[in-house]
Amino acid sequence: MEGVDRDVAVRDVSRQRVIEAAADLLAREGRDAVTTRAVAAAAGVQPPVIYRLFGDKDGLLEAVTEHGYATFLAVKHADTRPRDPVADLRAGWDLSVEFGLVNPELYALMYGEPRRGTNSAAFHAGMRILLHRIHRLAASGLLRVNEELAASLIHATARGAVLTWLSLPDDRRDPALLTAMREAMVSAVTLDKPAVREPGPAGAARALRAALPEQTALSSGEQHLLGEWLDRLTADTDARD
Template sequence: MSSRSDQTRQRVIEAAIGLLTRGGRDAVTTRAVAEAAGLQPPAIYRLFGDKDGLLDAVAEHGFATFLAGKRVDPDPPDPIADLRAGWDVAVEFGLANPALYTLMYTEPTRTESAAFRTGMEVLMGRIRRLAAGGWLRVDEELAAQIIHATARGAVLTWLSLPQDRRDPALLTTLRESMVAAVTGERPAVRDAGPAGAARALRAALPDQTALSDAEQRLLSEWLRRLADDG
């Protein structure tokens, strides 16, 4: 795609976001977007295929914008504080961009975007550090689901409430419930039983090279079963 086409595509996306922000999803018609972008309606179809294609591009832009604003510390001094901070950033983005966030997260197909997957990789990195330090209480995949679900639920619930019923304690309580569900107050690897140690070793497994691929798969399965039993 040429630079000029890229610029036109970006102009259309920004016009669609402006309409979405001011008037909600119903305001984002191909005719209205074309007019706001200074184009004829057929240009929208050439660039995006149809309205759904345009909305997918808007959602992708939202995920990319959120990802660009995240600051990732590869070695945070306090992994649990880092988890809280990451959750807060996600929620703050949703509260600052309600119409865009709702578009991004109310349809499952939106979360198939490349930018969303990259953001999930950032989250999985946070979770892997928790597991490697022995802080994780649940399986890594379940931890990711809990973190993502509580942040999304917090934003969408907050936005659904009338202004006079929006209590900041809702956000704090959901965040702390998430932290309590996925982490321990002290490293789980120090707890009695093998579950915490299994999670920590499983997190570190990809970094070692002494085992063959088959041996790594077998050990990973054993560690998963031990962690789940905990």
């Protein structure tokens, strides 16, 4: 048994060394430099080791993508009780964009291809942080759209901002672009004042819908039914707006 554990440990160390070597090559020389031969040489292993560990080059790139999500997750900060949830949203968006600008090749690998790396635990952990931010906005009555759409808008604008910035020549990279895209996202996702102070049911319905799982006065069946009513109220009001 000890021999098996030792073999697993050696395999894990080798796998991590190869991933880090590939990520370093990607950062320094770009995606075209990430060949199995170059990565094997940088990691100090024979090329067949990469095929045993990852199956093929695409499997290696998938592992590098997962490594990217884990790296990004490590720099994320989740404030569980922010004083200003809108300012917290801005800070999270800025952090995401900054990560992309500092790690352009890795970011392009992570977000340039649909769904690459999205099954990783780190990706889902990062999504939970974003969803918590959005949920706090909803509970505060500050969310203009439903939570799922808000997540898509935040992701799309951050990803679009980074990939657009990276596609521009250096002399056309105006920081005002990033600020404008962030503020467009904030305007699309949030309200200037809590919706519960405004006429109409949509904002109050969203705020109550967000707080619904945290109360215990209703049975699960009652919560489900009320949740359907609140979702219907919100959708109907949004459609008329």
